[in-house]
Amino acid sequence: MTKPGPHPQEAQILALIDKGLNNTAIAELLYCGPRAVRKVRLDHNRPPAPRSAWRHAHPKERQIRQLLADDHTDAEISRRTGADVSTIADRRRMLGLGRAPMPKAKARPHPREAEILAALKAGGPDSSNTAIARKLGVDKHAVGRIRRAHDLPNTYERQRAEQPSVEDRWRAHTRQVDGGHLEWTGPRASGSGTPILRVLGSWYSAAGIAFRIRTGRDPKGHVRAECDVRHCVAPACVEDEPGRQGLRLQLRRLQGLPDPPTGTCPNGHDLAVDGRLDAKLSHYCEGCKRAKKRARSTT
Known part of the structure; x- marks a missing residue:
């Protein structure tokens, strides 16, 4: 029985073996049997190829890996590089990056967005989300999304911006008296008679506001007048606890x-x-x- 000769594609098989491809990959490229490739490998004492090197690197391998690291979807990477989605999925598994992120659905414009936006920009007392939704027969949450998308303030924010500042309200409740002192004409706490001011649901100490006007910072501890006028709210007369103790020590x-x-x-x-x-x-x-x-x- 005659000994079989070399494989007709032996030179090509050896060249691909030297490139690091395994038997199955070479058989797919040369349209031959994996056993024939294995025989050529054994006959020429070639080591088995590592499992991670069973295919050629993609021409855009570096770009694919970078896009994978930037957490793009497989479909987006395929669109940018032209690589097959299965190839990208194999790289994702090989790099241990887990499942591909889900593509974000693009928000469709509201069919009446132009009308809602015009009502929002018009302002007025009936420009709240609920009022516009009732008037146009749409969902108030849709009105809120359009308001946020165009950075339009809501009714509360607009009313708050139109309100006088705490300092302006404080000045409206003060009256000049002899000696440069200020008398408080606004509300007072029951019992103690301490001057107080209510702004947008919050209570403020009138002396504390005067202290912030003079120093530009929030007081520490109780703020009281250090002059001889009871409950004076002149900024030059009030001190917080550290300032009061410092003056008394001097x-x-x-x-x-x-x-x-x-x-x-x-x-x-x-x-x-x-x-x-x-x-x-x-x-x-x-x-x-x-x-x-x-x-x-x-x-």
């Missing part, structure tokens, strides 16, 4: 009195935190004062 030093004690009080409160000076420049512990107030409320 007055105490000007009178030749020693600085307040440091350390802890007899009840263990830190005087650096709870130490205070009253209007008579006498030192006291705020922590002890709070404790006594709590004890009275529980009895």
Whole structure:
């Protein structure tokens, strides 16, 4: 029995083996049997190809990998590169990127968008989403989407923008008196008579507003007038807790009195935190004062 000769495509098979293709891929390219490719590989002592190198790299392999890393859909990558969707899916699995993102559906314009937009831009008291939806017979949520898409303020935002500022409201409730002081003519808290101001459902301290006008920052602690006029709201007369304690410490030093004690009080409160000076420049512990107030409320 004669020994069979070499395969007619042996040279081509060897060239593809050297490129790293496996037997199945070579058989598909040369239209021969995988067993014939395997025999040529064994006859010439060629090692088996790695499983990850069983096909040629795509001409746009780098672009495909970059688009996959940017989280594009397989259909979008196929449209940009011309690669088959199955090829892109194989690269996605090989890179461990998980499932392809779902394409986002494009929002269709509302059939009456022009009318809704005209009503929104017209403004007026009946320009709320509910009023426009009732007038045109559309869904109020659709009106809201069109409003957001065109950055048009809603009724509350427009009314809020048209409202006077807190500072302007504060000025409308003040009256100049002798000595540069300001008297509060607006509402007051019941019992204490503290000047207060209500703006868009929120309550503000009139002295706190005066403090922000003078300093440009929010106060710390209670804000009170340090002048002789009770409940004065002049910006130059009000101080918050740190400013008030600083002024009283300076007055105490000007009178030749020693600085307040440091350390802890007899009840263990830190005087650096709870130490205070009253209007008579006498030192006291705020922590002890709070404790006594709590004890009275529980009895």
